[in-house]
Amino acid sequence: MSILDQRKLIESIHPFELLSPMTLDNLMKKIDIAYYPKNTLLISKNLPSIAFYIIIKGSVNEYIDEELHNVYGEGDSFDADALIYSKTEAKFTVDEDLICYEIKKEDFLLLLEDKRVQSYFLQDFVTRHQHLKDYEAQGDLTPFLMSKVSDMYLHKACVVEKNETIFNSLKKMKSLKAKVIIIKDEPYKILTDSDFIDKVLLAKVDTDASIGSISAKSLISIDINDFLFNALLLMTHHSVKRVVVMKDGEIAGILEQLDMLSYFANHSHLVVVQIDKASSVAELKNIQGDLRNLIAILHSKGVKARYITKLVSTLNEKIYAKVFDLCVEEGLKEKCALLVMGSEGRAEQALKTDQDNALIIEDGIDVSLFEEPMMKLNAALLEIGYPKCSGNVMVSNEFWRRNVDGYKTLIDSWIGNFSEENLQSLSIFLDAKCVCGNTALLVELQEYLQRVFSARDDVLAHMAKAVLNFETPLSLFSNFVLEKSH
Template sequence: MSLNTLDHRVFFSSVEPFCSLEEERFGSVLANIDVAYYRNRDIIMQRGQEPEYYYIIAKGMVEEIDEEENSSFYAVKDSFDAASLLQNRVRHQYIAAEETLCFVLKKEIFLQLIKSDAAFESYFLHNLSEKMNALLERDINKEMASFMATRVRDCVVHPPVVVSHDASIRDAVACMSQNKSDSLIVQFPDGGEGLVTNTDLREKVILPDLSYDTAIGTIVVKKLITIEESDFLFNALLLLIEHSIKRIIVQRDGKTVGVLEQIDLLSSISSKAHLTNMQIQQARTVDELKAASSDVVYLIKSLQQQGVKVRHITKLLGDLNTKIYKKLYELVAPPELIENSALIILGSEGRKEQTLRTDQDNALILRDGFEHPELRQITKDFTDALISFGFPECPGGVMVVNPYWCKSLAAFDSELRRWVSEPAGDNAMNFAILIDASFVAGDVALYEGLREAMHRYIRQDNLFFANFAKNALIFETPLSLFANFVTEKRGRSEELDIKKGAIFPIVHGVRSLALEHYCQHTNTIERIKELNDKGVLDTAFATELIESLSFLLSLRLNIHLQKYERGKVVDNYLNPKDLSNFERDLLRDVFKIVDRFKKYITHHFRINMVR
């Protein structure tokens, strides 16, 4: 590449954040760009001096040396050093690592862009959370952005129809009729509220022939599902799906101000998610359930294009998948088996962190002494149906069809005791799989009994915790001493596995802390929040871990969708060269946070003391 062939416009059209500038500002940048040449080992900027330019590498490589003499390297289309320009002082030393050409932009023009362009400014924010949000904002499909911007108060919220708890059913129904309402808010002397709907009147009054003079308060459902009017409509959708309800009580600062009906919410966002949920609930055969669950990839892609954060996508899909499991179990298992068992989902499904269906992880806890002659056939039918739905068979055999994961509570209890007393190899990982379990169907007491046993056996067992937590350190973080990405040398040349390198260490490290501190949540982000509330993780570090995991899950979702659409095997490998400069910069930041977390886990559990 020579000075004569450097096409400024083409080059900067693919350089962050210049490529996002409006045409007028973009043209101004091009008009003020100069080119600087440096020989190998020439000093470009010296620590402590006043900076004059912002540098973008056109050819060659630049070494950055910080105060502790640590080196990082920048290649073509990388840039430096915005922080020095903003602070008017060069923090690190920059040296040409080989013959190098740089585009240079004067400090005054760079600072003017920072002041006049919000997107340009946000690119250079050092707070990881703000950088993440800036990346999300850039990627949102503008035509769909209104979906996420809509608040509950922007939807049709019906004024509450309120009656006293001691009003007769006759008077309460008359009030509903007068106000043309399908529901009533019932107030109690202690300040509590309840809800009565047309369905309640049919099921609790008309069918049992209850006297209309009975007080309305006797048939009230007092557990209200509420949402603040300032909250997002998407969160209202999540509540509808999670609780299988048709209306939500809308509040303002904790006081009821109205009722949000399902039909009004759907007309506002036309959600495919809720349609899928309704089809799952209404399925009467395995084939109908298969049809209801067939559009999940479309749903994921739609939500991603609408700018929905990946943590919300996985939560929504986790809820839908749980309902699919529950409905399927009800379709293939007889009532006596359901009543004497607990179906649970494990791993990423149990944590509600799965996006595309990479595999299925599930187990069945049976009541002690209960046997069913058709159990093996029923569990085979269940597993085969899930495979036909698009849930691949688990390579490790963690499925109800495997007798090892389908046994009595006493048998699981015995295995747990053995895993804790011998916490090496598969035992530790089996325990990790089970600790992420979420209840799906059957008798929840069996699931709760399993969780109680887990905590009972590990209580005050420091050796177990150290052996359990050290699995977070199994895989090296794919970042070199010089902040370069470490990719595979064979097979997956120039690619790295973000699950092994970053997602797993965070998930398992957090899982270990959550187990130690009796956290109730299974989702990793919720566990981090709970650990922060308990004072185990400080707020700043907890925030970094949450944003890091969110970014990693978002990258993984992109990888999975791209590979799915190209008919490739859906795995966790990515090529850093396929990322934008901004994404590569963020990934480096995230890997550094992962390394810090590994050091914290090592120190906290004294892992160096175990062999």
């Protein structure tokens, strides 16, 4: 473990993150690494404590009156009380071979000169335990947010040429104990075990046929140095259980959703999973508190604003999709497309802004069928905490709830008359993003817009002119102008 890794581990243990950089630097020079085999007695009534222990690997049992009182594992520390009070009623025994950091008693006691560290360690057990719980609750998301894909175990990738036979491909898959086969093609394709059941076994395809003859999905991939939460969002967004990990343009392995969720099993604020599991609007409303905590934690950790907005926008899209799922009956879900627009459409959202949403309905479908579900959806979003749009740009407004041809007519009217209202509506719609339903409906309208724009080179000029009518709230020295005294 490098010096940097050692420092990160120490800083991750409360209350050592409160130490000044200079104090922490001095401490790192004095810390020792020790090894103790199983059954070693570290501390007891008759064996005074000589150090403060921080576990790197292994486990230690704490007994009081021969009854197991506590078990300490990786990242845990003990026993400050034995050092401070020079006595203990407990016995600490190594349960699994132990590798640990040791802070000598005299060095540990010097740390108590910091009032915050002193305050923590001199509290009674109950208060300290609650303090630690509160701290851990605040930092619960940190491993989730800061872990990299490279931190995870990657399964071996079974990669075959597209001309390889199905039989040989399956044989290689079995030898590698892989769950998927990746086909070398342009682009790469992927086949899962369920694909083989449906497309080979049940379809009675000859196993001497080439693996490339089976219709396969394109890869969903992520870079090995990317954040783990991006991998989870990618899986959730595409409804897949695994992603292919790339390193320097080459396949490095397979990241399984099950492994990732196990990695985060003890983190109760895994917001994405909570949204996915929510079965009511009330549950989604409760998740909003976790989302606010998430923003605060990210900000306090110095995460850049663009990463915060990216994550929060993705989570908001998941909330929209879940509300849509709860409010719209199954037979109508693929007959429409729910859009978010404005800052939500541009993925620039860090805090909840007012609703800017719309619904595209497939041509030939009765638009009135969607009135009640969209009223429910609007009410649900309000209950969760998304305010009404002051301009009434919402699915509850029938103006923003129409079929494809209806939107084409609307686009023509916007471009036929460049009024301030029409330009504003057009700019709102240009930011549209489909969060659930049939994405092809929005794609059709976007292609229509492109054709209209190509035929009218004055459209962008009119939009730019409208933008210039808004006064920039910055002074000559790039300060925000708060009053119109300039």
